[in-house]
Amino acid sequence: MRPRAAVAAGGAIALVVSLAACSKNTGEGVTVDIDRRQTGVIATDPKDSTGPAPAVPGAQAGGTFTIIRETPIAHLDPQRTYSFVGLLAAPLFARFLTTWKDDGAGNLVLVGDLAETPGNNVNDDCKLWEFKIKDGVKFEDGRPVTSKEIAYGIARSFDPDLAGGPTYLQEWLADNPQYDTVWDFTANRTGLPPGLSTPDERTLRFEFAKPRCDLPFAASLPSTAPLPPDKDTGINLGNAPFSSGPYKVTRYQAGVEVVLERNEHWDAATDPVRHQYPERFVWTFGPTPDAAANRVIADSGADQSALSWNYVPASLVSRVVGDAALRSRTILSPTPSANHLVINNRRVTDLRVRQALNYAIDREGLVKVLGGQHVAAPMTTLMPSSTIGHRAYDAYPAGLNGELEKARELLGGQTPELVLGAADSAVEQQVATQLKGNLERAGFKITIRNIPDDAKLDEIKKRDNPWDLYLSSWAADWPSGASILPVLYDGRSIRAEGNSNESYFNDPAINVELDRILALPPTEQGPEWAKLDERIMKEHAPVVPLYVDVAYLVHGSKVGGIFVSSVFGFPSLVNAHVKP
Amino acid sequence: MSERAERQDRRLAGRSPGQLAWLRLRRDRTALVSGAVLTLFVLVACGASLIELAYGIDPRDQFQGKLDGSGMPLGYAGGISTEHFFGLEPGLGRDIFIRLVHGLRWSLVIALAAAVLTAVIGVVLGTLAGYLGGWLDAVVSWITDLTLAMPFLVVALALTPTVTLRFYGQRDAVPPAFGIAVLIAIFAVFGWTSTARLVRGQVIALREREFVEAARASGAGLGHMLFRQLLPNIWAPILVSFSLAVPQFITGEAALSFIGVGLGEEIPSFGRMIYQSLEYLQTDPAFVFFPGVTIFALVFAFNLFGDALRDALDPKSVR
Numbered sequence: 027m028r029p030r031a032a033v034a035a036g037g038a039i040a041l042v043v044s045l046a047a048c049s050k051n052t053g054e055g056v057t058v059d060i061d062r063r064q065t066g067v068i069a070t071d072p073k074d075s076t077g078p079a080p081a082v083p084g085a086q087a088g089g090t091f092t093i094i095r096e097t098p099i100a101h102l103d104p105q106r107t108y109s110f111v112g113l114l115a116a117p118l119f120a121r122f123l124t125t126w127k128d129d130g131a132g133n134l135v136l137v138g139d140l141a142e143t144p145g146n147n148v149n150d151d152c153k154l155w156e157f158k159i160k161d162g163v164k165f166e167d168g169r170p171v172t173s174k175e176i177a178y179g180i181a182r183s184f185d186p187d188l189a190g191g192p193t194y195l196q197e198w199l200a201d202n203p204q205y206d207t208v209w210d211f212t213a214n215r216t217g218l219p220p221g222l223s224t225p226d227e228r229t230l231r232f233e234f235a236k237p238r239c240d241l242p243f244a245a246s247l248p249s250t251a252p253l254p255p256d257k258d259t260g261i262n263l264g265n266a267p268f269s270s271g272p273y274k275v276t277r278y279q280a281g282v283e284v285v286l287e288r289n290e291h292w293d294a295a296t297d298p299v300r301h302q303y304p305e306r307f308v309w310t311f312g313p314t315p316d317a318a319a320n321r322v323i324a325d326s327g328a329d330q331s332a333l334s335w336n337y338v339p340a341s342l343v344s345r346v347v348g349d350a351a352l353r354s355r356t357i358l359s360p361t362p363s364a365n366h367l368v369i370n371n372r373r374v375t376d377l378r379v380r381q382a383l384n385y386a387i388d389r390e391g392l393v394k395v396l397g398g399q400h401v402a403a404p405m406t407t408l409m410p411s412s413t414i415g416h417r418a419y420d421a422y423p424a425g426l427n428g429e430l431e432k433a434r435e436l437l438g439g440q441t442p443e444l445v446l447g448a449a450d451s452a453v454e455q456q457v458a459t460q461l462k463g464n465l466e467r468a469g470f471k472i473t474i475r476n477i478p479d480d481a482k483l484d485e486i487k488k489r490d491n492p493w494d495l496y497l498s499s500w501a502a503d504w505p506s507g508a509s510i511l512p513v514l515y516d517g518r519s520i521r522a523e524g525n526s527n528e529s530y531f532n533d534p535a536i537n538v539e540l541d542r543i544l545a546l547p548p549t550e551q552g553p554e555w556a557k558l559d560e561r562i563m564k565e566h567a568p569v570v571p572l573y574v575d576v577a578y579l580v581h582g583s584k585v586g587g588i589f590v591s592s593v594f595g596f597p598s599l600v601n602a603h604v605k606p
Numbered sequence: 607m608s609e610r611a612e613r614q615d616r617r618l619a620g621r622s623p624g625q626l627a628w629l630r631l632r633r634d635r636t637a638l639v640s641g642a643v644l645t646l647f648v649l650v651a652c653g654a655s656l657i658e659l660a661y662g663i664d665p666r667d668q669f670q671g672k673l674d675g676s677g678m679p680l681g682y683a684g685g686i687s688t689e690h691f692f693g694l695e696p697g698l699g700r701d702i703f704i705r706l707v708h709g710l711r712w713s714l715v716i717a718l719a720a721a722v723l724t725a726v727i728g729v730v731l732g733t734l735a736g737y738l739g740g741w742l743d744a745v746v747s748w749i750t751d752l753t754l755a756m757p758f759l760v761v762a763l764a765l766t767p768t769v770t771l772r773f774y775g776q777r778d779a780v781p782p783a784f785g786i787a788v789l790i791a792i793f794a795v796f797g798w799t800s801t802a803r804l805v806r807g808q809v810i811a812l813r814e815r816e817f818v819e820a821a822r823a824s825g826a827g828l829g830h831m832l833f834r835q836l837l838p839n840i841w842a843p844i845l846v847s848f849s850l851a852v853p854q855f856i857t858g859e860a861a862l863s864f865i866g867v868g869l870g871e872e873i874p875s876f877g878r879m880i881y882q883s884l885e886y887l888q889t890d891p892a893f894v895f896f897p898g899v900t901i902f903a904l905v906f907a908f909n910l911f912g913d914a915l916r917d918a919l920d921p922k923s924v925r
Contacts (some may be wrong), residue, residue, distance in 0.1 A: 027816070094805050103668065166674075194888075201800070337770070338679070339885065340676075340885075341885035341886045341888075341889055341890075342885075342889060343676045343889075344674070344678045344889045345888055345889045346678040347676060374872060389672045390670075391668070392886060393677075394670050394675075394676075394697060394699070395677060395679070395697040395698055397677055397697070397698075398674075398675045398676030398677045398678075399675050399676070400676060435637060445777045450767075452881070455870075455871045456697055456698060456871070456882075459871045460698060460873075462667065463668055473777070473778075473779040473781070474779075474870075474872075475776065475778075475780075476780075476870070477766075477779060478767060492775075492776035492777045493776070493777070530631065552884075562916035
């Protein structure tokens with residue numbers, strides 16, 4: 027027994043050592059070009075909004091397209107959809123007022139989807155908006171989609187029982203963040219919320235109390251999906267949405283699988299972005315990101331036409347990068363998800379300390395901890411580079427590894443003691459360890475205080491939270507500064523709990539500037555936001571910009587037409603097809 | 607036994623049971639090898655600071671310059687070199703060798719402290735319950751059953767963060783010693799039951815024997831009865847249960863750190879290292895290999911030595 031065990035143990039050791047030693051890591055690999063410029067416009071020519079969408083080169087109809095993901099999609103009710111996966115799954119079975127024409131390379135055009143144009147700003151004051159609904163748009167049972175069904179869809183999002191989706195339209199129409207107190211959906215099922223009207227079957231009209239210049243963007247979210255009142259099944263709509271898109275849900279197994287098959291009443295001629303190539307889409311839930319990536323890499327059987335929804339896990343990145351055969355099966359793209367080291371401005375009131383933090387930061391080391399350039403790309407601005415009008419700048423040039431001298435100089439021999447609140451998840455613990463080492467080299471004294479992972483988000487959104495620093499990320503709902511800067515840096519919106527302004531930054535001059543830019547026409551706002559971005563960083567340094575997430579996806583050899591949405595940073599399925 | 611040894615045995619009469627056990631242990635090759643391995647581990651653990659001094663690297667030092675763009679160590683087998691004997695961690699780029707040495711120290715400190723505590727609690731409660739019997743026995747047995755019924759992992763998961771909040775404010779640094787103390791306390795609270803049951807059984811078997819009755823008849827006090835009459839006769843099983851408890855606590859610490867309620871990131875720990883390394887099984891097997899093999903060797907050696915010790919102390923029992 028003993029000699030055999032020894033042989034087995036020796037064999038195992040030899041195997042592992044030879045596996046590990048068989049190749050030398052010289053650090054050579056592809057470098058990622060993430061400095062692409064995002065251009066975003068609102069279509070002025072109505073022709074942009076007409077279908078059919080240009081054919082995808084080489085795409086053929088047919089086949090089953092599989093998507094593997096660890097956690098299920100919470101629900102498929104368009105009015106309640108707000109998760110990335112939900113936002114990108116919804117276009118398969120729902121159409122919206124407006125939508126993004128996206129080439130996956132940063133060129134975005136906002137076009138009309140159900141509407142003929144992305145909105146008509148009637149008096150040019152952003153208070154009265156009109157949408158003309160297209161002819162020939164139909165539900166899955168062949169009924170035409172009219173302005174009434176779209177208005178009903180927006181009305182039902184006022185129902186607190188159907189919460190969870192975006193709240194822009196509700197808040198703007200009610201002119202009150204507590205919109206359900208202004209208008210009660212359950213008591214007025216046949217009515218419409220204040221400001222929303224349907225003068226005729228093909229016209230939808232919004233009237234706002236204040237200028238709402240971002241309406242065309244907000245209308246691209248799934249809450250403008252149409253629904254006939256007789257098909258409203260309340261909370262059960264999440265299991266069986268009523269389709270207006272190219273596919274309809276034919277099977278819904280909670281937590282296991284969602285199957286979508288072609289909707290024959292969808293007319294390609296009315297749709298500027300969607301296609302109907304695969305026979306069916308199958309969402310499979312369960313496998314961890316590791317398992318899903320390994321399955322897709324193995325590329326056998328049905329997995330050949332499968333996409334692993336989650337990004338390649340950091341631990342597998344070097345394997346995927348190192349395998350030249352996989353290069354044609356991977357997609358690499360920056361995302362609009364911006365990560366900051368948020369400074370609690372109510373606690374860290376000394377500007378020089380905040381500036382020193384900015385000078386001290388070692389972005390290269392941080393990116394390495396996260397898994398390298400295929401996982402994260404350094405960022406020095408408040409808004410990610412995918413924002414319309416974005417302009418790169420570096421207010422506190424920290425180089426690759428931090429300007430420790432400059433930081434020490436600003437601190438003037440003092441040792442600020444800061445508490446870093448970190449979630450007790452594996453990744454964030456590593457990042458916190460990295461930041462502690464990094465900042466302590468620059469003369470800070472950092473205490474890491476763990477927060478339970480599931481509670482962290484709520485805790486740091488409390489105004490009186492006890493920490494000085496914490497990590498946070500923000501992904502805008504549309505690539506405009508208007509959905510970033512006013513949300514994150516308007517000090518007048520600070521409440522006791524549930525703040526998006528996690529830095530608790532409040533400066534009267536900046537607040538005035540926010541209001542001024544918000545009232546500009548959407549087309550003129552882009553460069554103004556970029557200027558304000560730089561001004562906030564230069565004058566106040568309320569956060570330390572760290573990095574944007576990088577999407578790194580792997581798919582089977584028969585998958586085609588997948589690109590990373592420039593708006594949401596996850597794969598878009600509108601061009602998806604299965605190669606024969 | 608060889609003939610020569612038998613002859614020696616016959617020639618040398620009059621050995622104490624302890625001497626006999628020592629002789630048996632020394633003849634057992636498994637005991638010798640596992641004992642030597644254990645001694646080596648203990649020496650390394652005790653000399654962790656000296657090794658650090660000689661090696662010149664702090665367990666918190668980061669060598670990110672020796673990682674590639676994806677955060678993987680450059681060079682062969684996870685960055686093994688003459689400077690970094692076991693290579694570097696991917697990501698943070700800390701030295702695996704010195705972290706293992708320190709991890710070994712904390713692992714042994716926690717396991718030994720917990721084993722000593724459980725042994726003391728178990729022996730005291732077990733002898734008292736077994737010897738005095740009556741209501742005390744009933745209460746102790748009842749508490750033992752209750753403790754056994756509590757799910758260890760669930761309670762550990764629920765308690766550790768709560769205890770931290772109870773003693774430290776939201777902004778206070780939690781010293782590493784606190785985390786270690788909490789772990790030891792959790793192990794002690796849950797680990798004493800088996801020793802207590804074992805000791806109680808042994809004491810019940812002994813308490814009606816003649817020598818105990820004789821001592822009692824001559825008016826010996828409770829302390830004398832317990833520590834002079836009963837305990838010396840049940841040392842062997844206690845020692846064995848102690849030596850088998852140590853590896854159990856080593857793996858227990860690793861398991862708790864593995865699920866995130868053990869030691870924090872600042873203390874090098876086997877469990878945390880193994881947990882972090884598992885993801886890298888495909889891309890950096892050396893990172894999985896070294897902590898895995900070390901904890902395997904440590905626990906294996908402890909278990910083998912415990913077995914050998916039992917064979918030596920109690921040669922009549924059948925395995």
